Amino acid sequence: MSQSQGVDPAKLAAARAAVAMVEDGMRLGLGTGSTAAIMVRELAARVAAEGLTLRCAATSRATAELAESLGLRIETLDQIGWLDLTIDGADEVDPHLHLVKGGGAAHLREKVVAAASDRMVVVADPAKVVETLGAFPLPVEVLEFGFETTRKLIRRALEAQDLGECDVLQRLRGSDPVITDEGNLILDLHLARIEDPVALARALSAIPGVVEHGLFLGMCDLAIIGREDGSVIELARNDIDADMLAQEGE
Ligand SMILES: O=C[C@H](O)[C@H](O)[C@H](O)COP(=O)(O)O
Numbered sequence: 001m002s003q004s005q006g007v008d009p010a011k012l013a014a015a016r017a018a019v020a021m022v023e024d025g026m027r028l029g030l031g032t033g034s035t036a037a038i039m040v041r042e043l044a045a046r047v048a049a050e051g052l053t054l055r056c057a058a059t060s061r062a063t064a065e066l067a068e069s070l071g072l073r074i075e076t077l078d079q080i081g082w083l084d085l086t087i088d089g090a091d092e093v094d095p096h097l098h099l100v101k102g103g104g105a106a107h108l109r110e111k112v113v114a115a116a117s118d119r120m121v122v123v124a125d126p127a128k129v130v131e132t133l134g135a136f137p138l139p140v141e142v143l144e145f146g147f148e149t150t151r152k153l154i155r156r157a158l159e160a161q162d163l164g165e166c167d168v169l170q171r172l173r174g175s176d177p178v179i180t181d182e183g184n185l186i187l188d189l190h191l192a193r194i195e196d197p198v199a200l201a202r203a204l205s206a207i208p209g210v211v212e213h214g215l216f217l218g219m220c221d222l223a224i225i226g227r228e229d230g231s232v233i234e235l236a237r238n239d240i241d242a243d244m245l246a247q248e249g250e
Pocket residue numbers: 031032033034035036088089090091100101102103104105106107110
C-alpha cells in the first residue's frame with residue numbers, strides 16, 4: 001500500500017494484517033501511538049483504493065487529526081454508538097492478552113473505545129510481548145484536584161501489594177506536566193513486575209482520584225505481532241510464546 005520507506009517493518013506488517021480484517025460498512029475504533037498511526041495510514045490507503053464506506057471513532061485528538069488529514073471522516077463514539085472492531089497498539093502484551101497501555105497518555109479514551117467494541121485487535125512488534133507485565137511503567141491517569149493525595153493513596157495501595165518500593169512519578173514533557181486529552185495528569189508506576197494484574201487493577205480503580213489505569217484486562221481478543229521480515233504471528237489468549245519471539249529478536 002502507500003507507505004513503507006522508513007517505517008518499522010514489524011509494525012507495518014502488524015498494521016497491514018489488521019487493516020486486512022476491515023470490511024466494507026464496518027464501524028471502527030482507531031487506536032493511538034506509532035503502530036496505530038501506521039495502521040491509520042494503511043486504512044486510509046485502503047479506503048482510497050477500494051472506496052470502502054466506514055464509520056470511524058478516534059481514541060485521541062492526535063489520531064483524529066491524522067485520520068482526517070488522510071481523508072478519513074471521524075465521528076464521535078456517541079454518534080456511532082457501538083463499534084465492530086477497534087485496532088490499537090500496546091506497550092506490553094502478556095500470554096493472557098492482558099495489556100499495559102498509555103505510553104502515549106491515551107489509555108483513558110482507548111479503554112472507553114475498546115469497551116464499546118465487539119472486538120479489540122492489538123497491533124505490535126515483538127518487543128511488546130512479555131511473560132509478565134510491568135517492565136513498562138504503568139500509566140495511571142489522575143485528576144489534578146488532590147494530585148498529591150491521590151499519589152499517596154496509590155503508594156499505599158502498592159504497599160498493600162508488596163510493591164511499596166516502586167517509584168510513582170509524574171509524567172513530564174520537558175519540565176511541564178503531561179496533560180491528557182481529558183485534561184488530567186499522568187503518574188507512571190515503575191513496578192518492574194506485576195504478579196497480580198487483576199488485584200492491582202481493582203486497587204487502583206478503588207482510589208477516587210484515579211481516573212483510569214493502563215491495565216487492559218480481558219479486553220483484547222487478538223494480538224497481531226509483526227516481524228521484521230514482514231510476516232505476522234496472530235495470538236489468541238494463552239498462545240504467546242515469549243521465548244520464541246525473544247529468540248527471533250536476538
Ligand atoms: O497511550 C498510548 C497508547 O496506549 C499506545 O497504543 C501505546 O503506548 C503503544 O504505542 P506504540 O505503538 O507507539 O508503541
